[in-house]
Amino acid sequence: MCLAIPARIVRLEPGDQALIDVGGIRKQISVALVDGLAPDDWVVVHVGYALARLDPAAAAATLATMAAAGIDAGALA
């Protein structure tokens, strides 16, 4: 129920609306809950509303931490 999906803003439209791209599918959503968005920003979308920004740098850092956790420092030493 609380599922929200990552989407890229294609363009902002009047009335707090935006066109988003979700894996190639385009859809109109509301951006009334998140201020200051611009095209190519990433957001998470829930029931037709952008809820929050997605920070690509933080996503990359999380993946790097996951990869590092998989390396057994003890085995390497």
Add this chain to the structure above:
Amino acid sequence: MKYVDEFRDAALARGLAAAIAREADPARRYHFMEFCGGHTHAISRYGVADLLPANVRMIHGPGCPVCVLPIGRIDLAIGLALERGVILCSYGDTMRVPASAGRSLLRAKAEGADVRMVYSAADALRIARAHPEREVVFLAIGFETTTPPTALVLREARALGVANFSVLCNHVLTPAAIVNILESPEVRTLGTVPLDGFVGPAHVSTVIGTEPYEFFAQEYRKPVVIAGFEPLDVMQAILMLVRQVNERRCVVENQFSRVVDRDGNVKAQALVAEVFELRREFEWRGLGTVPYSALRIRDAFGAHDAERRFGLVYQAVPDNKACECGAILRGLKRPVDCKLFGGACTPETPMGSCMVSSEGACAAHYSYGRFRDREAAGAAEALRA
């Protein structure tokens, strides 16, 4: 899909599984509750439980708004649709929730009620504007994630003067449910399982931030790790919880930093506070009556509150006696412990709420886990032979 596929990568999952196995102390047990149905679904769908050592057990929590919605609330919606002739709009999730007399919204629709599935609360308002001659009621359910959109349409309905639009509000609050799991008298009587930490909500936390969980870490000495809904997110959160337990730390950590911060969405919080206020109490399936655990519509928006508009009076209805949803929602029993599971109660014909939503513990186990049970039973049989 970007920011989804990367977080389902098999090689990274194997690495995280090895790290959990390496760092979990074989001399102790780790019981972690994933609060959200989204996590429950990910754990079942991707077989995360199979990647964990035997002493690390995940307990499925009550964080599925469909699963915790009591029969009496669905009865109110069905009554509006069948007896008051309203157009009843709701998310697809609520359509098959079993209500009194073997009914559901879907069955009411088959009986002739005008029940419509919508993707967004905004769609319900659109229907109201297109049918000014009809009463249109939006059955709103959901945790903090889903509340801000409902608040927005209520504000819009008032601003535009859409007099035929109202909301039957069932929005519930995550922190209140966690407190209830940890300390309510009902749970004390009915029992609960010892918990060593929580995998905290993903998208609820985009709205409320990580700050509200600091209380649980401090007051109850339970580690909390906010985690995304992809399998790698859950596994990394489990590793972070194992480390906190090993190091005797009890703090709130944020695995889902790509979307969540400490403050959350302040604009959404202000909007919710403008439109809603706390209910004195609300009944949850499985948890009983929980004080200050849900929201109701403020007086200023009272004209759009379906409960006031139609003079609705809530009546509690007991669940099917054989249904174990209550104990399953508190982590006390597993789906297979229920006599109805997989026989009388399946996702096609759900009897209990945990079987209705794909995020419910029973539906998730029915869809993805029951074959593992069968294999395990088969292996045990082969050993005996």
